Amino acid sequence: MEGRRINDSVVRLVRGDITDLEVDAFVFYAQSDLVLGSGFGGAIAVRGGPSVQKELDELGPVATGEAIASGAGKMKAEHIIHAVGPRFQEEDIEAKLRTTVQSALRCAEDKAVQRLALPAMGSGYYGIPPSLSAKVMLEVLKDHLQGDTSLTEVVICVLDTPQYKSYEAALAALN
Numbered sequence: 046m047e048g049r050r051i052n053d054s055v056v057r058l059v060r061g062d063i064t065d066l067e068v069d070a071f072v073f074y075a076q077s078d079l080v081l082g083s084g085f086g087g088a089i090a091v092r093g094g095p096s097v098q099k100e101l102d103e104l105g106p107v108a109t110g111e112a113i114a115s116g117a118g119k120m121k122a123e124h125i126i127h128a129v130g131p132r133f134q135e136e137d138i139e140a141k142l143r144t145t146v147q148s149a150l151r152c153a154e155d156k157a158v159q160r161l162a163l164p165a166m167g168s169g170y171y172g173i174p175p176s177l178s179a180k181v182m183l184e185v186l187k188d189h190l191q192g193d194t195s196l197t198e199v200v201i202c203v204l205d206t207p208q209y210k211s212y213e214a215a216l217a218a219l220n
Contacts, residue, residue, distance in 0.1 A: 048198075049216055051190040056183075056199045058212050063162050063202040064092050070114070070124035071162040071202075072149045074171065077129050079105035079113075084170060089125065093118030097125065110141055112148040114156050122162075126152045133172025139181055142167055146185040154195055162200040165208040175211035183215045 048057035063071045063085075073089060076082065079101040081090040090098055097118045104113050104127075112128040130145035131138045146166060153161045166182055167173030186199060201216075203209050 049219065051187055051219075052194075054190045054194065054196050054199060056186060056190070056201065056216065058201045058203070058209070058216055060203055060205075060209050062088075063164055064088055064120055064122075066121065066162045066200060066202060068122050068160040068162045068198075068200060069158040070117075070126055070153055070156060070160075071122050072112075072126045072128050072153075072164060072166070074164060074166055075107070075127035075129050077106045077108065079107060079127060085164075089120075093120050093125070101127065110144040110148060112145070112152040114152050124153075124156050124158065126156075126161075128152075128166070130167050130171070131173070132167070133174075138173065139177065142173065142178065142181045143185055146182050147189070150185070150189045150196075157195050159195055160198045160200070161196055162202050165201070165203045165212065168208055168211075169204070175208045176215070178208075179211040179215035183212075183219050187219055 048055040100115045107129045114124045117125045128145050128149040131141035168175045168178040
């Protein structure tokens with residue numbers, strides 16, 4: 046997808062491995078204890094090397110709705126933004142997800158990130174429906190990019206077709 050221009054920034058949707066993108070930083074939907082564990086966290090631990098978890102051990106825990114940045118170790122990105130968001134069936138899931146995305150974007154701004162990649166926040170393992178994740182993320186992104194920002198490119202990187210279709214529809218519907 047070519048992308049959607051919002052103010053002076055471009056938002057693109059891709060399918061792939063977020064840890065392998067050529068960006069300044071990418072967001073990881075983290076657990077509050079910041080232990081990388083299995084799945085996507087395990088991939089970060091392997092690809093980034095032990096320095097990532099070592100740094101996280103000194104930064105955690107992090108409350109739901111907050112985000113912190115670490116180095117990315119041996120990966121292409123310079124930073125990983127660890128955003129702790131809600132899980133499916135929590136109360137006020139939409140508001141909590143909105144706060145989490147806002148925190149991740151503020152964290153990126155604090156690091157003067159120009160090219161940022163975001164996953165389908167909370168969708169997948171944490172059970173937030175892709176359509177809700179897409180709606181909230183794109184609303185927050187639009188509001189953020191219409192203000193003063195260092196971000197020139199935001200890549201939403203998804204893994205599967207249901208996520209892709211939800212984000213594609215939400216991006217197309219964005220006014």
